[in-house]
Amino acid sequence: MRLKTLAAAAALAVAGFGLAAPVHAESDPGPAAYAQAMNGKKVILVPMAMGFDLAQGWAAVLEREVKAFGGTFETRDPNWSTEAGAQAITEAISSDPKPDVLIVMAPDLNSYSRLLKKAQEAGIFVLLIDNPANFAPDAYMGSDWTRLGALEAEAAVAACGDGSSKKIGLVQGDEVNATSIYQYEGIMKVLDAADGFQVVAKPVSNWDPTNSRTVTATMLQQNPDICAIIDFWDGDATGAAAAIRDAGLQDKVKLITTGGGEQTADCDMIENGTYHAVVMTELVREAGDMVAMIKYLLQSGVKPGEHSAHIYTLEQATTKANLRPDSCWNLKALQAMNQ
Amino acid sequence: MRAIDRTWGMDFGKHLRSLNQARIVVAITVAIFVIASATLPGFLTSDNLIAIIRSVSVLGILALGMAIVIIGRGIDLSMVAVMAMSVAWYLQLLNNGCGDHAALALALAGVLAIGLVNGFLVAYADVPAIFVTLATGSFTFGFVRSQLIAQDAVMVPGDHWIIGLGRARPADVPADIYIFLLLAFAAFLFLRFTKWGRYVYYAGDNPMAARNAGMPVRPMLVLRYVLSSLAAFVAGLLTASSLQSINTRVVNSTLLYDIVLVAVIGGIGLSGGKGGVRNILIGAALIGILLNVMTILDIPQLEQNLIKSTILLVAILIDGLLNPRDEQTAQQGDI
Numbered sequence: 319m320r321l322k323t324l325a326a327a328a329a330l331a332v333a334g335f336g337l338a339a340p341v342h343a344e345s346d347p348g349p350a351a352y353a354q355a356m357n358g359k360k361v362i363l364v365p366m367a368m369g370f371d372l373a374q375g376w377a378a379v380l381e382r383e384v385k386a387f388g389g390t391f392e393t394r395d396p397n398w399s400t401e402a403g404a405q406a407i408t409e410a411i412s413s414d415p416k417p418d419v420l421i422v423m424a425p426d427l428n429s430y431s432r433l434l435k436k437a438q439e440a441g442i443f444v445l446l447i448d449n450p451a452n453f454a455p456d457a458y459m460g461s462d463w464t465r466l467g468a469l470e471a472e473a474a475v476a477a478c479g480d481g482s483s484k485k486i487g488l489v490q491g492d493e494v495n496a497t498s499i500y501q502y503e504g505i506m507k508v509l510d511a512a513d514g515f516q517v518v519a520k521p522v523s524n525w526d527p528t529n530s531r532t533v534t535a536t537m538l539q540q541n542p543d544i545c546a547i548i549d550f551w552d553g554d555a556t557g558a559a560a561a562i563r564d565a566g567l568q569d570k571v572k573l574i575t576t577g578g579g580e581q582t583a584d585c586d587m588i589e590n591g592t593y594h595a596v597v598m599t600e601l602v603r604e605a606g607d608m609v610a611m612i613k614y615l616l617q618s619g620v621k622p623g624e625h626s627a628h629i630y631t632l633e634q635a636t637t638k639a640n641l642r643p644d645s646c647w648n649l650k651a652l653q654a655m656n657q
Numbered sequence: 658m659r660a661i662d663r664t665w666g667m668d669f670g671k672h673l674r675s676l677n678q679a680r681i682v683v684a685i686t687v688a689i690f691v692i693a694s695a696t697l698p699g700f701l702t703s704d705n706l707i708a709i710i711r712s713v714s715v716l717g718i719l720a721l722g723m724a725i726v727i728i729g730r731g732i733d734l735s736m737v738a739v740m741a742m743s744v745a746w747y748l749q750l751l752n753n754g755c756g757d758h759a760a761l762a763l764a765l766a767g768v769l770a771i772g773l774v775n776g777f778l779v780a781y782a783d784v785p786a787i788f789v790t791l792a793t794g795s796f797t798f799g800f801v802r803s804q805l806i807a808q809d810a811v812m813v814p815g816d817h818w819i820i821g822l823g824r825a826r827p828a829d830v831p832a833d834i835y836i837f838l839l840l841a842f843a844a845f846l847f848l849r850f851t852k853w854g855r856y857v858y859y860a861g862d863n864p865m866a867a868r869n870a871g872m873p874v875r876p877m878l879v880l881r882y883v884l885s886s887l888a889a890f891v892a893g894l895l896t897a898s899s900l901q902s903i904n905t906r907v908v909n910s911t912l913l914y915d916i917v918l919v920a921v922i923g924g925i926g927l928s929g930g931k932g933g934v935r936n937i938l939i940g941a942a943l944i945g946i947l948l949n950v951m952t953i954l955d956i957p958q959l960e961q962n963l964i965k966s967t968i969l970l971v972a973i974l975i976d977g978l979l980n981p982r983d984e985q986t987a988q989q990g991d992i
Binding site: 519 | 698699702708711712715802809824831896900901902904948952953955959
C-alpha cells in the first residue's frame with residue numbers, strides 16, 4: 319500500500335514536471351509585443367504654456383511613463399501664444415523622426431483644428447487635452463466643461479442656502495474659449511432650474527487676476543447682498559478673492575472656482591477660507607488616462623483619425639467639509655519622482 | 658461788417674484750437690461721469706469712487722513712469738516685464754528661504770540694472786528706444802521665467818509685509834491710492850520745479866538744441882529710464898500686495914498698450930516735449946470711469962474694447978482736425 323502510494327506520488331511528480339516544463343519555455347508573449355510596439359516611440363506635449371500647475375503635472379507623469387517604455391518625451395512651451403503653439407505643432411509634424419503621439423491643449427475651438435487634422439494625416443495620433451476643439455482627436459481627455467459648470471453652480475446654490483438673497487455673480491474667463499462658453503452654459507442650466515436664484519452680473523476677467531479684482535469690486539459695490547461668486551479659473555480667482563477681502567465680505571460671499579487641484583493653488587486656499595469650493599481635476603488620474611490611451615493606440619493597429627472618443631475626468635466640488643489630505647496633488651512631489 | 662466777421666471768425670478759431678486733446682478728453686470724462694451719476698444707481702457713492710481710483714492706480718503709476726520717458730522723446734516697452742518679473746523673482750527668493758533684505762536688494766539691483774541698460778543703449782549707443790526696450794523687456798521675461806522662477810504665478814509667503822501693505826486701509830482708503838497720489842505729486846514736483854525735470858521738456862522738444870545749450874542730455878536720459886523701471890517695480894509690489902501673488906502672464910496681456918493709451922489719451926504727444934502729470938490723471942480718470950460704467954452696465958467684453966477704442970479714435974481725430982501738425986513735427990516725425 320505504502321509502496322503503491324509512493325509510486326503514485328512519483329508518477330504524479332514526473333507528470334507534474336512534464337507538464338511544467340513546456341509552460342516554462344512558453345513565456346508570456348505580452349512584454350515582447352509591448353516592447354516592440356512601444357520602444358523608441360516619440361511623444362510630444364504641447365500645452366498652452368509650461369508655466370502652470372496642470373501642464374507641469376501632466377509632464378511629470380508622462381515623462382516617467384514614456385521613459386519607462388523606452389520612448390522619448392518632449393514638451394514645447396508656447397507660453398500662452400496661439401501662434402507659437404501652432405508653430406510648435408507644424409514643426410513637430412515635419413520633424414524627422416516624426417512624433418508618434420501629439421498631446422495638445424488647444425487655446426480655443428478653431429485655431430489648431432486644421433493643423434491637427436494634418437498631423438493625423440501624417441500618421442500621428444493626436445490626443446486633445448483639457449480644452450475641447452472643433453476637431454475629432456483620437457481621444458479627448460479632460461473636463462466635461464458643461465458638467466464642471468453645473469458642479470460649480472450646485473456648490474453655489476448649496477453655499478447660499480434657502481434663506482439667502484439667492485444672488486450669484488459670475489466672473490467669466492473670456493467670451494471665445496470653449497472652457498468659458500461651456501462652463502457658463504452648465505452654470506446657467508443649474509441656476510435656471512434652481513428656485514429663485516439669479517445671476518446679477520457676469521463680467522469678464524480675461525483670465526487676469528487684476529481684472530478679476532476690479533470687476534468683482536464693482537460687482538460687490540452694486541450688489542452687496544450677493545451670496546456667492548463663481549470665478550471661472552483659479553488662476554485669476556485670487557483677484558476676486560482680494561476684492562471680497564477688501565470689501566470685508568469674507569464671511570458673507572462664498573467664492574467658488576475651478577482648477578488643476580494643486581496643493582498650494584487649491585487645497586491650501588480652501589483650508590484658509592479663500593475659496594469656499596473648488597471643482598478640481600484629479601490630475602494624476604487624468605494623466606494616467608493619457609498614458610493608457612498612448613499605450614493602447616500604439617499597440618492596437620488603429621490608424622490615426624480612425625476613431626474618436628471622449629475620456630472625461632471625473633470631477634467633484636471640494637469644500638472644507640469633504641477635503642482630504644489627498645484631495646490635492648503636490649507638484650514638487652510629482653516632479654521629485656523623475657529625479 | 659466784413660471786418661467784424663473776420664475777427665469773430667478768428668476768435669472762434671482760436672477758441673476751437675485751445676480745445677486740445679486733453680480738454681476734449683476732460684469734457685468726455687465729465688459727460689460720462691455726470692450721466693452715470695444721474696442714471697446708474699450706486700455709481701456716485703464714496704465706495705465706488707474709491708474703487709474707480711483704485712482700479713487705475715497701478716496703471717496710473719506705470720503711466721507716470723512712461724510719461725517721464727515719453728516727454729523726453731522716448732518710450733519704455735520693458736515696463737510690464739520689469740514690473741512682473743522683478744516682483745516674481747523677489748517673491749521666489751523669499752519662498753526659497755532667502756532673507757527679506759537680501760532678496761529686496763537683489764530684486765532692486767535687477768530693476769536698476771535694466772533701467773541703466775535701457776538708458777545707456779539709448780543715450781550712448783544711439784539705438785532707438787523702441788528696439789532697446791522691446792529687447793530688454795523680452796530678455797527680462799525670458800531670463801527670469803526660465804532661470805529664476807518655477808511657475809507663472811508666484812505666491813507671497815504668509816505674514817510678509819507685502820500682505821500687510823495690501824490689507825492697510827488708512828481712513829478706509831486702500832494704500833494703493835495713497836501711493837499713486839504720492840508718486841503723482843512727486844512726479845509733478847520733479848517735472849515742474851527741478852532743473853532736471855524742466856530739462857526733460859527741452860530735451861524732448863529738441864535734443865540737439867538742449868545739448869548745444871549745455872544740458873547733460875545723455876545722463877538725463879539714463880535717469881529717465883531708471884525712473885520708469887523703479888515705477889514699474891512699485892506697481893508690481895502693489896499688484897502683489899493686493900492679489901497676494903504675482904502672475905507673470907500679465908506680460909502677455911494688453912497692459913502695455915493700456916499704459917501708452919493712458920498717456921496718449923490724456924494728451925501727452927508721442928513726439929515728446931509736451932504734457933505732464935495732469936494729462937496722466939485725465940487719461941487714468943477716463944479709463945477708470947469708463948471701465949467702471951461698462952462693468953456696472955454688464956457690457957460684453959468685445960463691445961467694451963470697441964467702445965474704448967472708438968473713444969480714443971474720436972479724441973485723436975478731433976485733436977488732429979483742430980491742431981494740425983506744425984512744420985517742426987512734420988519734419989522730425991513722431992517716434
